[in-house]
Amino acid sequence: MVLLACGQAFAQPSKPLRIIVPFPPGGTADITSRVLAVHLAKGLGQTVVVENRPGGSTIIGTELVARSPADGHTLLVVFPSFVINPALRREMSFDPLKDFKPVGQTMSVPMAIALHPSVPARTLEELIALARAKPGEISYGTPGTGTTHHVMGEMLRLAVKIDIVHAPFQGGAPALVAATGGHIPMIYGNATEVAPSVKSGKLRAVVVTSAERAEGLPDVPTMRESGYPELEATNWSGMVVPSATAPSAIARLNSELVQALRNADTQDKFRSNGMSPAPGTPEEFGAFLKTESARYAKAVRDAGVKVD
Numbered sequence: 001m002v003l004l005a006c007g008q009a010f011a012q013p014s015k016p017l018r019i020i021v022p023f024p025p026g027g028t029a030d031i032t033s034r035v036l037a038v039h040l041a042k043g044l045g046q047t048v049v050v051e052n053r054p055g056g057s058t059i060i061g062t063e064l065v066a067r068s069p070a071d072g073h074t075l076l077v078v079f080p081s082f083v084i085n086p087a088l089r090r091e092m093s094f095d096p097l098k099d100f101k102p103v104g105q106t107m108s109v110p111m112a113i114a115l116h117p118s119v120p121a122r123t124l125e126e127l128i129a130l131a132r133a134k135p136g137e138i139s140y141g142t143p144g145t146g147t148t149h150h151v152m153g154e155m156l157r158l159a160v161k162i163d164i165v166h167a168p169f170q171g172g173a174p175a176l177v178a179a180t181g182g183h184i185p186m187i188y189g190n191a192t193e194v195a196p197s198v199k200s201g202k203l204r205a206v207v208v209t210s211a212e213r214a215e216g217l218p219d220v221p222t223m224r225e226s227g228y229p230e231l232e233a234t235n236w237s238g239m240v241v242p243s244a245t246a247p248s249a250i251a252r253l254n255s256e257l258v259q260a261l262r263n264a265d266t267q268d269k270f271r272s273n274g275m276s277p278a279p280g281t282p283e284e285f286g287a288f289l290k291t292e293s294a295r296y297a298k299a300v301r302d303a304g305v306k307v308d
Contacts, residue, residue, distance in 0.1 A: 013073060016047040019239070021077045022061025024054045024171065028190065028275070029077050032107055032237060035269050039260035044252075057081060057146055057307075059092070066094040070242035072249030075103060079237050080148040083293035087300040088146045088307050097293060100240040102285040104254045106261065107275040108234040110210030111149060112191040112217060113140075113156075114203040119185045124207045124226045127186075128160050135163035140186040141175035144168045145307055148235050149188040151296055152209065154303035156231055179203060190235055191217055192274030209233045216274045236278070236292075238285050254282050 019037055023029040030052060037048040053061035058081045065076035082096050094100075113124070119138075121127040131138050142149035145168045157164055167184050169175040172193050179187035180202040187194065187203070195216035197203040207226050208214045223231045239257065241250060260266055261279040270277050299305075 013044055013046045015073060016049050017041075017044065017072075018068075018074045019048060019050045019077060020061045020065050020074065021050060021052050022054060022058035023052065023077075023079075025052050027171070028109065028192070028235075028273070029079060029237060031273060032270065032275065033077050035266055036106065036257070036260050039263050039266060040256050043256035043259055057085060057088075057144070059085065059089075062096075063093055065240075066099050066242060068242060070244035070246075072241060072245050072253060075239045075241055075253070076100065077106075077237060078240055080151075080235065080292060080296065081146065082240075083289055084146055084148070084151060084296045084300065086293070087297040088305065097290060099243050101243050101245055101250055102282045102289060103239040103241055103250055104257045104282055105236060105238040105278040105280050105285045105288065106257070107270055108210075108236040108278050109275045110191040110208045110214045110234055111152065111188060112194045112198075112205050112208045112214065112220065114179065114187050114189065114194045114198060114205040116179060116182045116185050117201065117204055118182060119204070121206065122204065124221075124223075124228075127206055128162055131162035131164050136165060138186060139165040139167040139184050140188050141167045141169055141178050141184045142188050143172040143175055144170060146305065148233065149190075151299050151303070151305060152231065152233050153188045154305055155299050156228075158303055159228060159231060190274070195274065214274065215271070236288075238278075238289075250282055 019033050021029050021033050033050045037050050041048040053064055065074055068074040121130050140153050172189050175187055176193055178184045180197050191208050191214040198205045205217050205220045208217055208220050209223050209232055211232055258279040261277040267277050
């Protein structure tokens with residue numbers, strides 16, 4: 001009866017909703033959340049506030065939502081770090097798959113490997129050959145330790161048996177600056193962030209990680225085309241709520257989220273930033289989270305990824 005009452009009350013929320021973004025302002029998570037907040041507010045008839053709570057490799061913002069009332073008024077934006085962190089850290093105050101319930105996926109964006117023009121490689125195979133000829137001399141920049149980019153970089157290292165060195169930065173932007181400036185020879189970044197530098201000639205992209213070619217890098221082959229389908233991956237995002245949230249509240253949130261993602265204005269803004277909207281059910285996103293959790297746990301274990 002209590003759950004039913006909560007669900008009925010949520011049909012017309014009486015207070016503002018919060019979307020907690022565990023990343024700094026200005027990034028992909030922040031952009032998508034603010035676009036979606038506008039449409040969610042219209043559908044729910046209530047203000048939706050986006051709050052940036054970065055820190056601790058997204059753990060600070062995640063813990064905040066885990067402790068929040070399970071009334072459907074506080075949502076957490078999650079990226080792959082949500083399911084990677086448990087594999088990297090033994091002591092965490094929450095379990096991503098037990099302490100949260102999925103609302104739905106929001107988007108996906110391909111990643112890309114790009115090189116400074118001074119690097120004598122124009123394809124992934126040429127890069128692999130170069131790395132084998134110069135073991136331990138090629139470093140690759142990422143947005144940080146334990147990010148999707150880092151784990152996928154280590155999966156590449158293991159899959160093709162090369163010795164490349166991880167160079168973590170505090171976000172994708174600093175890594176991009178270092179790569180375009182020639183301070184590091186290689187970057188594993190979001191295709192959306194890399195594309196402008198590729199088009200201007202400051203970087204050379206050799207491969208994208210999505211199943212299909214990236215819209216912003218149409219001439220760059222995929223991992224599958226390059227012979228490594230096991231290294232396909234996307235940097236995805238979605239929303240979750242505390243696990244005790246009523247199913248009816250989750251259903252309402254998902255309904256509004258799907259409508260927001262199917263809105264023409266939302267789709268235009270997402271695609272202009274190189275992101276693909278990914279509307280779906282809570283069940284579909286939940287199954288996806290379990291699959292991604294198992295995949296990344298194995299990758300972290302096999303590669304021996306450690307938190308600095």
